[in-house]
Amino acid sequence: MNNSDKYARMFSNCIPVLGRNKSAIYDLQRKQMFTIPNDLYKFIQLFEEHTISEIVELCGKDNKEVVEEYFQFLIAKELIFFLAKDELELFPKLSMKWTSPGKISNAIIEISEITYPFFEKIVTYLTTLGCEYLYIKIRTAESYIVIKDIIEKLTTSSIFSVVFETKFNKNEKIVDYEHLVTENKRIETIFLLSDEELETSSSKILITSPEKFVDKKDCFFTVNLTLFTESQKYNTYFNKKIFINRSGDILNAPETEEVFENITSTSYENLEMIIDSEQFQKYWSIHKDIIDECKDCELRYMCVDNRVPRKSKEGSYFFTTECELRV
Numbered sequence: 001m002n003n004s005d006k007y008a009r010m011f012s013n014c015i016p017v018l019g020r021n022k023s024a025i026y027d028l029q030r031k032q033m034f035t036i037p038n039d040l041y042k043f044i045q046l047f048e049e050h051t052i053s054e055i056v057e058l059c060g061k062d063n064k065e066v067v068e069e070y071f072q073f074l075i076a077k078e079l080i081f082f083l084a085k086d087e088l089e090l091f092p093k094l095s096m097k098w099t100s101p102g103k104i105s106n107a108i109i110e111i112s113e114i115t116y117p118f119f120e121k122i123v124t125y126l127t128t129l130g131c132e133y134l135y136i137k138i139r140t141a142e143s144y145i146v147i148k149d150i151i152e153k154l155t156t157s158s159i160f161s162v163v164f165e166t167k168f169n170k171n172e173k174i175v176d177y178e179h180l181v182t183e184n185k186r187i188e189t190i191f192l193l194s195d196e197e198l199e200t201s202s203s204k205i206l207i208t209s210p211e212k213f214v215d216k217k218d219c220f221f222t223v224n225l226t227l228f229t230e231s232q233k234y235n236t237y238f239n240k241k242i243f244i245n246r247s248g249d250i251l252n253a254p255e256t257e258e259v260f261e262n263i264t265s266t267s268y269e270n271l272e273m274i275i276d277s278e279q280f281q282k283y284w285s286i287h288k289d290i291i292d293e294c295k296d297c298e299l300r301y302m303c304v305d306n307r308v309p310r311k312s313k314e315g316s317y318f319f320t321t322e323c324e325l326r327v
């Protein structure tokens with residue numbers, strides 16, 4: 001091999017993750033993941049201390065073909081490059097530091113006859129807390145009119161992106177939703193729940209039957225730098241999340257039961273005190289590396305599973321249901 005005296009390095013944004021039965025390489029720049037055998041993961045670990053020729057020797061003559069195959073795969077997928085010893089320090093590892101300036105980063109709000117009149121108050125409170133992402137479930141009789149009104153109310157807010165989930169009503173037109181999406185860059189996605197066979201030209205409008213929507217496994221996985229770094233120390237589903245249900249009750253998430261206050265009657269100061277409390281933040285730091293079922297799953301740094309973790313007597317964390325996401 002021409003590079004026999006050189007060292008192989010993964011591109012800093014390409015990170016191997018060891019799993020129980022298989023491993024993965026996360027390409028955080030191209031936002032994709034490659035599934036690899038655990039042997040290839042172990043092989044990549046040899047890059048740290050050994051030159052190519054040393055690796056070939058360490059693996060032995062019998063494995064020469066496998067070594068060739070591994071290198072060819074890593075080169076073909078543009079995951080590695082070669083460099084001389086004196087160049088090693090020029091390519092440091094990617095920082096795993098994750099910061100988020102706001103006290104809350106994302107909110108799920110159920111819009112009902114009770115919460116809708118308080119929407120402006122909710123947005124003012126949330127933006128003061130630094131929230132940038134909203135997931136809004138419309139539970140009122142009207143859908144389109146309410147979404148249009150909400151988007152107008154967000155015009156001067158610092159909310160960066162909004163996802164809507166709503167029932168598609170028979171008297172509405174898909175084309176109106178399409179115009180709404182084209183004219184408002186804040187709208188990330190509109191999930192329209194309908195049993196009818198409907199079509200749309202917009203990639204931001206996803207039409208699905210209510211039954212299928214419940215099983216939206218794809219939405220749990222995302223490969224990117226922010227999620228990867230956040231998931232090293234935090235639970236990427238619960239961290240900095242708030243849920244306001246249709247009654248106005250404030251909870252951690254739709255999956256949790258503890259009610260902290262009601263948004264219709266609480267003051268900003270009180271809400272901030274709740275958010276700052278240990279009790280409200282109790283799930284935030286339970287990252288996948290300390291959850292029994294997830295700690296050896298190769299998907300743990302791209303998975304936003306929404307199950308509520310429980311603490312065992314021994315101090316580890318577990319789920320009461322089995323993971324249905326892992327294949």
Ligand code: SF4
Pocket residue numbers: 288293294297298299300301303304305323324325326
């Ligand atoms: S929830 Fe399932 S897919 Fe996600 S990290 Fe845990 S075991 Fe893996």
